[in-house]
Amino acid sequence: MTREPEETVASKITRILAERIVSGALAPGEKLRQDHIAAEFGASHVPVREAFRRLEAQGLAVSEPRRGVRVAAFDPAEMREVAEMRSALEALALRHAVPHLTPAMLAEAERAADAADRCRDIRSWEAANRRFHRLLLAPCGMPRLLRTIDDLHAASARFLVGGSAAAWEPRVDVEHRAILAALRRGDADAACATLARHVKRIGPLPRRARVEQGGYPLFG
Amino acid sequence: MTREPEETVASKITRILAERIVSGALAPGEKLRQDHIAAEFGASHVPVREAFRRLEAQGLAVSEPRRGVRVAAFDPAEMREVAEMRSALEALALRHAVPHLTPAMLAEAERAADAADRCRDIRSWEAANRRFHRLLLAPCGMPRLLRTIDDLHAASARFLVGGSAAAWEPRVDVEHRAILAALRRGDADAACATLARHVKRIGPLPRRARVEQGGYPLFG
DNA sequence: ATTCGCTATTTTATCTATAAAATGGAGTGG
DNA sequence: CCACTCCATTTTATAGATAAAATAGCGAAT
Known part of the structure; x- marks a missing residue:
């Protein structure tokens, strides 16, 4: 051991x-x-x-x-709950992080987003995605909030890996880019709104009709 | 034992x-x-x-x-953090509770608000206030969210009892009533916005100038 | 006066053993 | 077949003991 x-x-x-x-x-x-x-x-x-x-x-x-x-078990209701909580709390964290975000930090986050886009399997994607989110949110300097978000990410990761790994496929995440663009032009409201929506949105329904309608926080 | x-x-x-x-x-x-x-x-x-x-x-x-x-220690930054998190999460919980709130539930919550107004000491007020909030939020049916809110309430209670007991005094909480009124006329947006503001607002500064400016989540 | 090294003591983390509670299975009766 | 009772076994929760790590205090060197 x-x-x-x-x-x-x-x-x-x-x-x-x-x-x-x-x-x-x-x-x-x-x-x-x-x-x-x-x-x-x-x-x-x-x-x-x-x-x-x-x-x-x-x-x-x-x-x-x-x-x-x-x-702990998970069911669709819990997945929706986690998505809603993440949406509210990540938007709050980003709101407070914005005054502290530097161009260098945004560049680092963009590199993380690039890395996520290049992932070939869902596990490494999840870790890279989580890193992207963390890089944007950590400057909020609110430890309790960040801890809570971490736990919600772990729950999301579970749903993702355990529930819909087959539905995942590599892709370029345009919403990550939209968040970064809004931040770069100083539009905190748009950045926070995009992040909130992004965290809540449903996975790639058009391609996988069998994925259940329900607000899965899978691909944010 | x-x-x-x-x-x-x-x-x-x-x-x-x-x-x-x-x-x-x-x-x-x-x-x-x-x-x-x-x-x-x-x-x-x-x-x-x-x-x-x-x-x-x-x-x-x-x-x-x-x-x-x-x-755990607390400082003004943490108190503000807790206030912000409560504001975001209680508004989220109320949003989801609204479709399930019955007139009987609202009457019960109003009785709890009345009980809080009658309290003569800060400890019993805190418990009654927490009960009021809980009665409004529990119908959201989101267990993880409610647990998180409970922990935030415990943290608030600590700040309250440990930080500003001397500044507290009995009063009628008009914002509790405003939340109930909005709920009764079916205005969920107003109810959620009032609750969010209420949770975040500062204590009775006009009467106690020495209470530090800073966003204390004390009297929500 | 300050810093470092050493040692004794204290405190934390974990072990082994045990008690209490839960579970599972068999037998009996309706 | 189902419900209940009883008993053996298993599992969980905790006690008392011990090992490991941290802390405190003292003396020596600079």
Whole structure:
């Protein structure tokens, strides 16, 4: 069990389980057995339980006293909820980031958007997309808000990887560019409105009619 | 140490410590000693540590690996951040609650607003005010959003009780009434805008000039 | 006076073991 | 077949102990 010098056992277990949940290796609703996980990591139950508490905090797991922990499920309603929350909170973060965004930061964000466009698989796309968003929002300097947005991104990533990987395909994201263009001409309102809409919009329905109508926050 | 049949030791410790943090009995920045708290509750360190993880999740505590846990501090920037997040998220919740609000629910909310107006101390006012908000928002049926709002309310309560109790005084909250009136005439836009503004507005500056200018989310 | 090194003590993180609660299966009765 | 009871087994929650890391205090060197 390799871990960073600063990383505690509990933190490492948290990190690895979170990755598994987000990647779909641990399925929604699946029971998380503290005894099995402890055995797998060569640890005691205690750091496993601490990891569970942290996963709960991130919305990745749900527990019931004395009955164990499950990977949090997701359904269309929750996906819409996450999309709506992201829309509201990312627009708020961008509003506060705007006064701090420099041309160099926007250039960096554009490079991130380019990198996302070049991705060939959904996982690396998701990470690159998340980076793009983070580069624009972090200058808001509001830690609680950014943490909340991170958790919502993790939930989105789960829906994406677990729900619609087959529907995804490489593309150029014109809305990323529209956000950057608005920011460059100093139009904060347009940038925020575009971002809010972008986060909420539905995936590529014209090409994949079987994708369910419902406000999936999949491709923002 | 009394606890509910369903409540685990860790949950009880979480609950009690959260109450102390919100009430100000545990001060911002104060060190939370796992060994002392364990001794106080007649428990081992293990459920105390689990309680710490939960308090962190609620934003009431901050921890550093191997260096312990402190009561989360608050400063004007954080208070403004919480106000902004509440404004965005409560407006979102109300928007989604509107189609589900019945006249009976609005009457109940009005009774809660009346109860808040009658409060003689800031603590009971905070609880009544929170109840008013909750009655309006809960019909949105978005659990993650409501949990997030709850945590933000706890943070607000802390600022309120710990920061400006001396500045508070009983009053009739006309904005609560304005929100209810807008809802009753079916004007969701006005209701949401009033709520957003109400959550963000500054406390009674005209009467207490020494209260710092800064966007305190104190009296919403 | 300040900085560094060393050591003792304290505090945090985790272990092993155990108690309490939940679960599962078998048997019985209607 | 279904519902209930009982008991064995499993799983979760926690206690007490221990190891690892951090902190505090003292003395020596500059």
